[in-house]
Amino acid sequence: MxxxxxxxxxxxxxxxxxxxxxxxxxxxxxxxxxxxxxxxxxxxxxxxxxxxxxTFDEFVYHEMIVHVPMLSHPDPKRILVIGGGDGGSVREIIRHKSVEKVDWVDIDGRVIEICKAYLPEWNSTVWGSPLVEQKTEDGLKHMKESQGMYDVIIVDCSDPVGPGELLFTYEFYKDIFGALKEDGLFVQQTESPFYHRELIKRIQKDVKSIYPITGLYTANIPTYPSGLHCFTIGSKKYDPASPVRFADFEPRWYTAKTHEASFVLPRFVEELTETEY
Amino acid sequence: MxxxxxxxxxxxxxxxxxxxxxxxxxxxxxxxxxxxxxxxxxxxxxxxxxxxxxTFDEFVYHEMIVHVPMLSHPDPKRILVIGGGDGGSVREIIRHKSVEKVDWVDIDGRVIEICKAYLPEWNSTVWGSPLVEQKTEDGLKHMKESQGMYDVIIVDCSDPVGPGELLFTYEFYKDIFGALKEDGLFVQQTESPFYHRELIKRIQKDVKSIYPITGLYTANIPTYPSGLHCFTIGSKKYDPASPVRFADFEPRWYTAKTHEASFVLPRFVEELTETEY
CATH class of the missing domain: 2.30.140.10 (Spermidine synthase, tetramerisation domain)
Structure with missing residues (x-):
């Protein structure tokens, strides 16, 4: 069979x-x-x-969703992860020595338990870490109760259908703004520049209307639709397009030059940041 | 149905x-x-x-296989295309004003006839052009008979099985070297850095042993395996990693910055150029 x-x-x-x-x-x-x-x-x-x-390509996604915002910030201490049930994002975050506390909030505690049991390759270092506090909670609710608390917020969500739907709204981006410190920044996975162009344009418009600095960058993830995935950043102070620090560990995909190159958008992708929705 | x-x-x-x-x-x-x-x-x-x-993504492939080598050369006049039966590469080449003659050699004349008839969106500008000479011939044979003739050679071949197999050999790269002018360069599509790692490593080794300058760059092509495709350049004089001229037309994907960023390889891809095969 x-x-x-x-x-x-x-x-x-x-x-x-x-x-x-x-x-x-x-x-x-x-x-x-x-x-x-x-x-x-x-x-x-x-x-x-x-x-x-x-297993094949999780390193690209997790390195690029984590190290780009983390290395754009001079000293990220307090981090929030929304979603990311497999633990890969939290695993990459705690490789940064500046980190003092990671709040990891997922609405579906069963996903986290299942990934803990069956994908230990993704997250075994996470469970022994005293830095990590995992909460099974609605990310939107957590955000409203966490004013000015975080240096970096990572929205490692699934597609904008089902449980993830409310994580792609103007109101959500406003709540993230409130939960960030005055020099904080957030990142969200925002689908494919080939397959989800209208969604990306709308998110760009929403984030630009709230944050002084907005970024869009890409990474190659073969098992995601089109193989080209993008990430949106909203930042209060730091320009995310250039790292301010080097990683003091050795990623498999990320380099400082890859960080910068990931913000160089081909014209067909650049259009998504320019067009009025 | x-x-x-x-x-x-x-x-x-x-x-x-x-x-x-x-x-x-x-x-x-x-x-x-x-x-x-x-x-x-x-x-x-x-x-x-x-x-x-x-239709969806041919512009990425054809712009990136053509404009990167063409704009790395200060004055490309005489061009050879091997393969590229759909005509997209020749279409992009004749957008460059410096071009005086394009020899377009494909072993399978029927593919060219079929694409002329059924994919005119790809190639209608090609057929009216006095610059283009199309020959149905073995690319390897043509190469041996064309010593020192070309500024740029574009190997727009299919996968290294079937008719394309002999276009991925050390002997072929030597014959290209012979067919290039003393400051010429060639490019070849060389599959996916995720799916075809051993092939790419072997090509890198072969090209490095023949050409003073070797380059590897990537582009995102959703309908190709993994969505990440790479291209290998062998150059006698010019560094292909930076354009020496701007395009005097407006591509949909290519920009001067995208040209440079396409040579910035993530560590996982960079390894393919470093490792001894």
Whole structure:
């Protein structure tokens, strides 16, 4: 018997890969969680049929969503992660020596428990760390109760459907602004510049209307639709397009030059930051 | 009835898209050629089951394989294209005012005829141009007979299986060296830094052993495996990592800054240029 998993990237495009076995499946209060072992991409975590993270390329996503904002800030101490149930983002954050506390808030505690049990490669260093406090809570609620608290906020959310939908709104970006210190910045994964152009334009418009500095950068993540993914930054003070510090560890993807190059947008992507929505 | 086309990106990964209709199919002397109309990617040309080019993203590939080498050369006049049967590369070359003559050599004349008939969006400007001479010929043979003739050689080939196989050898790179002028350079599409790492390493080693300057750069092409594609340059004199001229036309993807950023390799890709094969 051959076992294959198919992700519907949209109505007209499917991405399919061969599966060795299903490691674990559960329908939580919020979503369907599946942990698969695939032939080519290693382990894979899937939420509601959408590929979230794989052994093959998780390092690109987690390094680029974390190290770009963290190394744009001269001394990030207090960090908030919203989502990121697999633990990869928190793992990368605690590699930074300046960090004193990471609040890690995910609305679905079962995803975190499942990833702790079945994806230890992603998060084993996280669970032993005294810096990390994990809370199963609504990220929006947490934000409203955390005025001026954070240096860096990382929104490591799923697609803007289901539990993640409210994390792509003007109100949410305003609440993040309130939860940041006066020189803080936030980053959010904001889908593909090829597949989700209207969404990205709208987010750019919203973030620009709230933050003095807005950035858009890209990274190559083969198991995400189109293979080109983008990230949006809103910053109160620091320009995220150039690192102010070097990493004192050795990432597999990120370098200081890659940081800068990730903000150099091809014309077709640059358009998303220029056009009035 | 639903019609879908599936590309086997490798044994364990498939890419599938919804098809409106088959526009044309033919088995030539060399390969199976299919022109499809897809829902999401527009028109698509497929050789032996492998996606070559689509309306959706052909501009990225053709701009990046052409404008990077062309704008690294101060005055490219005589150009050779090997392969590139859809005409997109020749179309981009003749946008450069310095060009006096383009020799366009493809071993499979039927592919060129079929693309002329069914993909005029790719190549209609090519057929009216007095600069372009199209020859149905073996690229390797042409190269040996063209000593010191070209400023820029563009190897716009298919994968290193079937007709394209001999275009990825040490001997071929030596023959290109012979066909270039004393300050010439060549570029070749060299697959995905995620999926074809051993191939890229071997090509880097071969090209480095022949050319004084070797470059590797990337571009994002969603319908190619992994979405990240790379290109290898061998140059006798000019550094391809920075343009020496600006384009006097307006590409959709390429900019001078994108040119430079495309040579900034993430560590995971940089490794391919460093490691001894």
């Amino acid at each position: 051959e076992l294959w998993i198919t992700e519907q990237q949209n109505e007209d495009v499917n991405f399919t890969c061969r599966v060795k076995r299903t490691i674990y499946s559960e329908k939580t209060e919020f979503q369907q969680v599946d942990i698969m072992e695939t032939e080519y991409f290693g382990k894979m975590m899937v939420l509601d049929g959408v590929i979230q993270t794989t | 639903e019609l879908w086309i599936t590309e086997q990106q490798n044994e364990d990964v498939n890419f599938t898209c919804r098809v409106k209709r088959t526009i044309y199919s033919e088995k030539t002397e060399f390969q199976q050629v299919d022109i499809m109309e897809t829902e999401y990617f527009g028109k698509m040309m497929v050789l032996d089951g492998v996606i070559q080019t689509t």
